[in-house]
Amino acid sequence: MGLAAGDRFDRYVIEELLGEGGMAGVYRAFDPRLNRRVALKVLRVDSSRDPQSAADASGRVLREARAAASLDHPNAVSVFDVGEVESQLYIAMELVQGRTLRAFVGDASVRWEVKLRWMVDAARALGAAHDKGLVHRDVKPENVMVRSDGVVKVVDFGIAKRVRVDVGTSSIIEDARTQSIQGGIVGTPWYLSPEQLRGDPFDGRSDQFAWAVTAYELLTGRLPWPKGVDGFQLVLAILNKMPEPPSSILGVLPSIVDATFMKALAKTPGQRFESMDSAVSGLEALAMNSRRSWAEIPVGAMMKTDPAPALEGAPTVPSVPFAAIPVTDEPTTLPSTKPAAPKRRRVPWALVGAAFVGAAFVAFVATRPSSSPPADPGAVAPVTSAPASGPITLVDAPAPRSSVPEALAAYRSFQRAFRDADWNMAMTSLATAAEKDPTMAAAHLRLAFMRSLESVDEGLVRSTFMQAVRNRATLDARDSAILDALEPYLQSDPSDPVEAERRLGALHESRPGDAEIAYLLGSTRYDRGDLAPAAEAFREALAIDPDFALAWSSLGGCLSYMGKFDEARRDLDEALRRSRTATEPLWYEAELDEQDGACDAEEARVRSWLTRDPDDWYAYQYLARSLAGQGRPEGAVLAALQQKWARLEAGHRPKIEPIDRALLASLGGDFAGAERRLKDLEEVLAGEPGAQAHAESHVLLARIAEETGHLDHAREVAEEYLARKDAWAPSHRVDNVSIFLDPIPEMLGVLGRAGAMPPARLASERGRWLDAWRAKTSAAYLGDLWLDAWAAPAVSPADGRSALDALPSFGGVPPFSPNVPGASFLGHAYLLAGRADDAVAALRRGTATCTALAEPFASTRGWLDLGAALEAKGDRAGACSAYGVVVSRWGHAKPRSVSAERAKNRVAALACH
Numbered sequence: 084m085g086l087a088a089g090d091r092f093d094r095y096v097i098e099e100l101l102g103e104g105g106m107a108g109v110y111r112a113f114d115p116r117l118n119r120r121v122a123l124k125v126l127r128v129d130s131s132r133d134p135q136s137a138a139d140a141s142g143r144v145l146r147e148a149r150a151a152a153s154l155d156h157p158n159a160v161s162v163f164d165v166g167e168v169e170s171q172l173y174i175a176m177e178l179v180q181g182r183t184l185r186a187f188v189g190d191a192s193v194r195w196e197v198k199l200r201w202m203v204d205a206a207r208a209l210g211a212a213h214d215k216g217l218v219h220r221d222v223k224p225e226n227v228m229v230r231s232d233g234v235v236k237v238v239d240f241g242i243a244k245r246v247r248v249d250v251g252t253s254s255i256i257e258d259a260r261t262q263s264i265q266g267g268i269v270g271t272p273w274y275l276s277p278e279q280l281r282g283d284p285f286d287g288r289s290d291q292f293a294w295a296v297t298a299y300e301l302l303t304g305r306l307p308w309p310k311g312v313d314g315f316q317l318v319l320a321i322l323n324k325m326p327e328p329p330s331s332i333l334g335v336l337p338s339i340v341d342a343t344f345m346k347a348l349a350k351t352p353g354q355r356f357e358s359m360d361s362a363v364s365g366l367e368a369l370a371m372n373s374r375r376s377w378a379e380i381p382v383g384a385m386m387k388t389d390p391a392p393a394l395e396g397a398p399t400v401p402s403v404p405f406a407a408i409p410v411t412d413e414p415t416t417l418p419s420t421k422p423a424a425p426k427r428r429r430v431p432w433a434l435v436g437a438a439f440v441g442a443a444f445v446a447f448v449a450t451r452p453s454s455s456p457p458a459d460p461g462a463v464a465p466v467t468s469a470p471a472s473g474p475i476t477l478v479d480a481p482a483p484r485s486s487v488p489e490a491l492a493a494y495r496s497f498q499r500a501f502r503d504a505d506w507n508m509a510m511t512s513l514a515t516a517a518e519k520d521p522t523m524a525a526a527h528l529r530l531a532f533m534r535s536l537e538s539v540d541e542g543l544v545r546s547t548f549m550q551a552v553r554n555r556a557t558l559d560a561r562d563s564a565i566l567d568a569l570e571p572y573l574q575s576d577p578s579d580p581v582e583a584e585r586r587l588g589a590l591h592e593s594r595p596g597d598a599e600i601a602y603l604l605g606s607t608r609y610d611r612g613d614l615a616p617a618a619e620a621f622r623e624a625l626a627i628d629p630d631f632a633l634a635w636s637s638l639g640g641c642l643s644y645m646g647k648f649d650e651a652r653r654d655l656d657e658a659l660r661r662s663r664t665a666t667e668p669l670w671y672e673a674e675l676d677e678q679d680g681a682c683d684a685e686e687a688r689v690r691s692w693l694t695r696d697p698d699d700w701y702a703y704q705y706l707a708r709s710l711a712g713q714g715r716p717e718g719a720v721l722a723a724l725q726q727k728w729a730r731l732e733a734g735h736r737p738k739i740e741p742i743d744r745a746l747l748a749s750l751g752g753d754f755a756g757a758e759r760r761l762k763d764l765e766e767v768l769a770g771e772p773g774a775q776a777h778a779e780s781h782v783l784l785a786r787i788a789e790e791t792g793h794l795d796h797a798r799e800v801a802e803e804y805l806a807r808k809d810a811w812a813p814s815h816r817v818d819n820v821s822i823f824l825d826p827i828p829e830m831l832g833v834l835g836r837a838g839a840m841p842p843a844r845l846a847s848e849r850g851r852w853l854d855a856w857r858a859k860t861s862a863a864y865l866g867d868l869w870l871d872a873w874a875a876p877a878v879s880p881a882d883g884r885s886a887l888d889a890l891p892s893f894g895g896v897p898p899f900s901p902n903v904p905g906a907s908f909l910g911h912a913y914l915l916a917g918r919a920d921d922a923v924a925a926l927r928r929g930t931a932t933c934t935a936l937a938e939p940f941a942s943t944r945g946w947l948d949l950g951a952a953l954e955a956k957g958d959r960a961g962a963c964s965a966y967g968v969v970v971s972r973w974g975h976a977k978p979r980s981v982s983a984e985r986a987k988n989r990v991a992a993l994a995c996h
Contacts, residue, residue: 086110086125093168095123095175111178114163121163121175153215158208160238179236184224184297189304195333196369199340201227202298203363204235209294210359212237213287222293223274224301272313273306277322277350288352291362295347302340303332307348322350339365339495346488356489364515365492367508369499474596476628477502483525484557490520497529504632504658504665507699509533517550524558527551528566531573532603536610537701541773541812548573564590565603572607578815580611580859591620598627602634609637610818612861614645632662640671644819644863646898648675666696673705674901680931682712703727707743712933717751720936737767738776745783750939752976752983754787761787774811777804778826785833786940791978798837801830817860819867823903827852832876866897867905874908875941883915902937904929907945914952922952930965943972947982950989963995 086108090097095112101122102109112123152162164175184201187193205227209219219226219237226239276292278285299307307326308317326348328341347362349355356362477498485491497512510533516526531548551558551566552574558566568590572583587604594600605620621638624631635658642651652675658668669692676685686709692702707723724747728740741764748757761780768776781804788797804826814821831848834840840848849872856868873886873893890896896909907929913922926949935942950965966986973980974987 092123092125092173093166095121097123112175114175117163120178122178124174124176126172153217154208154212156208156211158204158235158237159211160236177236179228179230179238181228181230181236184227184229184301187229188224188300195302195335198301199298199366199369201229201235202294202301203366205237205297206294206359206363208235208237209287209290213290213359218285218287219290219293220279221271221274222290222297223271224297225271227297272317273308275321276352278352280318280321286352287359288355291347291355291359292349294359294362295344299326299329299344299348302336303329305332325350337369337495339369339492342488343492361489364489364512365496367496474598474627475594476598477631480597480599481559481561483523483562484559485520485523487520487523490516490523490526493519494523494526497526500664501529501633502628502631503662504636504667505662505696506533506537506633506667506670507696507701508664510537517547521550522554522557524551524554524556524566525562527554528558528562528569532569535573535815536606541775541814542771544815545574545772545812561594561597565600569603573815575815577813578817578859580607580815580817583607584611584613591623595623596627598624598631598634601627602631602637605634605637605641609641610816611859612644612818612863614641614861614863617641618645630661632658632665633667635661636665636668636671639668643671643675643899644897648899651675664695666692666699666702669695670701670705673709675899677705677708677712677933678899678901680712680928680933682709682933685709685933686713698730700727700730703730704743708936709933711747711750711936717747720747738764738771741767742779742783745780746936746939749783749787750935750943750972752973752980754791754980755977758784758787772812773814774808775814775821775824777807777811778824782826782829785829789833789836790940790973790981791976792981794833794837797833798839801833801837802839805830817856817864819864819897819900820902822856822860822864822867822871825852825856825871828872828876832878835876836878862894864897865893866895867900869893870896870900870903870905870908874912877912877915880915880917883912883917886912887916887918902934904932904934904938904941904945906932907941907948910945910952911948914948914955919952919955923949923956926952930968939972943969944982947986950986954989954993959993959995963990963993966990966993966995 086092086097086100088097088099092110092112094116095114098111098113098120100108101111107124107126110123110125112121113119114121152165154161160179161177162174163177166173166175187198205222209222212219221239222237226237228236228238230236274293274296276285276289279289296307299305307329308320309324312320325345329344330336330338330341343362343365347355478495480498482491483494485494493512493516497509497516500506500509500512510530513526513530513533516523517530520526527547528551531544531551534547535544548569552570555563555566568586569583571579571586575582584604584607587600587607591597591600591604601620601624605617605624608614608617608620618638618641621634621641624634625638628634635654639651639654639658642648642654652672655668655672658665669688673685673688673692676682676688686706689702689706689709692699693706696702703723703726707720707727710723711720724740724743727743728736731739741760745757745760745764748754748760761784764780765777768780771777781800785797785800788794788800808827814824828849831840831845831852835842835845853868853872857865860868869886869890873889877883877886890912896905906925910922910925910929913919913925926945930942930945930949932942946965946968950962950969953965954962966989969982969986970990973983976983
């Protein structure tokens with residue numbers, strides 16, 4: 084039944100015909116109920132002539148609807164509705180405004196990176212379909228559309244085959260009619276996989292093959308098969324001939340593109356990637372953002388459901404056995420939407436397809452001699468690098484030794500992401516490379532280094548590094564030297580960063596043009612607090628590779644610790660300018676905002692971070708902190724943390740979530756709930772070998788005990804930790820974060836306040852701790868030692884005066900102390916020493932920081948100290964306001980809060996309203 088503009092079909096108002104195929108017409112239609120336009124696909128079958136055909140066609144439409152409706156992916160066309168009007172079945176789908184990939188084949192005005200982005204997006208949609216047991220079976224340029232806003236959509240799941248379960252019944256489908264259209268082979272011949280041509284069972288890897296053919300054609304302007312072949316010759320080419328690498332046609336394509344598509348084009352499914360996600364994991368870093376305006380392109384819907392053109396003058400030919408197919412020297416042509424070729428005598432595809440199921444055909448193609456053996460689809464061309472004396476950027480560095488293409492692809496993705504300061508992608512890619520090839524020591528080596536910079540899981544860092552040591556035979560001379568240089572830092576117990584820095588310095592001198600080695604040297608110096616030499620090394624890395632965004636970012640961080648905040652911001656902005664996927668500089672800028680008390684700016688920064696990497700769990704941690712710093716509802720903070728937990732690796736969540744929940748509960752005064760979380764965590768951490776992993780839970784338990792007035796219990800927690808600490812491996816890191824994560828000074832303070840350690844012994848133990856840290860860190864972090872060992876534990880006027888007397892020998896308060904309200908500790912010492920003016924100035928800075936969630940106890944007690952300092956200066960209104968923050972947080976604490984009780988007493992004494 085034909086429909087014209089203005090006709091009503093069910094509730095839909097027809098606007099125009101968009102396309103027609105052999106079985107259906109597709110219309111643009113308006114849905115007045117939901118006030119939107121849709122693509123309406125209406126089945127066109129005459130049931131009076133062939134009831135069985137009508138029933139088969141109706142079943143196909145329903146299968147298409149169920150297949151597509153079961154998908155929920157931004158790059159797959161959405162199905163809104165399915166129904167029947169006067170025996171005519173229809174599907175209402177998302178109306179895609181744009182053009183198919185066919186329009187861009189051979190179009191040199193669109194950069195290859197953009198085209199690659201489109202194919203990565205299409206692969207993600209196909210992967211989502213495969214996860215649901217659906218195989219598209221007709222992937223080709225006509226069935227991938229680019230919307231006018233640049234969004235890619237995979238369309239026409241009309242011949243999708245469910246290979247596992249049915250959407251409606253959850254049962255296995257075994258009806259042969261679900262596997263083809265009216266018998267024979269389904270799909271467009273130039274894009275069919277060898278197993279489809281042979282009539283063998285197939286799965287999502289057949290779509291992968293067709294996707295690779297489509298990508299090859301889109302990028303190069305040519306199909307991967309010999310020019311001009313079709314019909315029987317085309318079948319033989321698909322079955323036997325490996326194509327040339329796409330870079331042989333488009334020379335700018337990187338080797339990872341060749342490796343990916345050649346593997347996806349392997350003749351047997353087992354030689355291809357195990358999934359679409361695996362196929363594109365190495366391409367993500369290359370694929371630039373595809374979102375752009377197509378103002379110069381006429382916009383129109385291209386929802387063709389059967390794009391094959393009618394055969395010119397071809398009669399209907401019944402299926403015939405293989406022997407009936409004429410074999411001539413003239414190639415036959417198979418119908419599709421491939422650009423028109425010179426006319427030849429055509430044989431209908433249905434006729435040729437009927438022969439493919441015959442054993443004679445399979446035997447024929449299996450024994451047909453080939454002029455050259457097929458290329459090994461797993462082979463990857465060797466990657467050469469510049470000599471050691473020449474400049475070597477991250478992407479120029481030689482590829483590691485591996486026979487696993489997926490691992491090599493993931494490693495290449497890491498190199499680009501690391502250079503681009505895309506931290507989460509770099510970590511994920513390295514983990515993938517190490518998983519795909521457990522013998523790839525180069526991946527384990529760098530994964531250990533990156534984990535050492537972000538994880539307190541000392542056991543994980545060391546075990547990862549040992550994997551590199553065990554497989555060092557796979558390392559080249561350069562990476563072997565890097566492993567030897569990092570060994571004192573990542574493996575020795577105790578860590579010897581001084582020796583690691585010396586070895587890296589010597590390696591840098593021998594390879595002065597190697598950007599990665601210069602960066603590693605700078606990073607090791609940065610960790611120790613050798614900030615000026617670290618900045619010098621980062622600048623040397625940038626002189627080799629000005630687009631090394633991570634070096635720009637690390638330089639900005641280094642300058643932040645030096646107090647050069649304007650310069651730091653400029654370098655962090657330069658990192659963002661150099662890389663559109665950089666996230667590391669946004670982390671640094673969020674920390675600068677946090678220290679400035681610009682919690683709203685920190686939130687904006689983190690949201691920008693999430694637009695670059697929505698799956699970076701670290702970004703959600705800072706989002707939660709910025710929301711807490713602004714006093715947003717607890718539910719909003721919890722929701723941000725839940726986003727973080729959902730993105731953690733499965734093994735990390737049980738170790739991290741309880742700490743987050745305990746911190747959030749503590750900020751709201753639910754000390755009992757926080758304590759339960761922490762006690763449960765200790766059971767999870769029972770086998771954890773690293774000391775820092777145990778430190779945070781013990782510190783929080785001790786703080787809760789003191790805040791609730793249970794000093795004896797706090798003493799027990801401290802004694803337990805100090806008794807067990809020698810059984811755990813100390814952290815290899817020696818930076819300011821590791822100083823604050825070292826609980827020894829706080830535990831000693833608890834023992835002193837509980838009367839369990841005399842003052843002389845306390846001073847001696849504190850001195851030993853300070854001497855140990857001074858031996859392995861540098862001047863830049865001495866101020867952090869003062870905050871941790873002198874200012875924070877002070878409780879008496881004498882303690883405050885002693886702390887201030889000691890401050891000059893530590894070089895003063897650090898200008899930048901992320902994660903902690905350092906100025907509040909300074910203000911605490913000033914307050915105890917009776918210096919109210921200095922105390923107010925420091926405490927205003929400290930309480931303004933956005934660290935309430937990261938340090939709920941220091942933050943809230945800072946407000947208590949500020950109230951006392953303002954009260955000492957006669958500022959009643961200011962004191963009432965500061966005390967009010969303490970009461971609002973902990974006034975209804977469970978159990979009691981000592982700080983809140985003090986604040987309430989002062990509120991009553993001052994008659995605050």
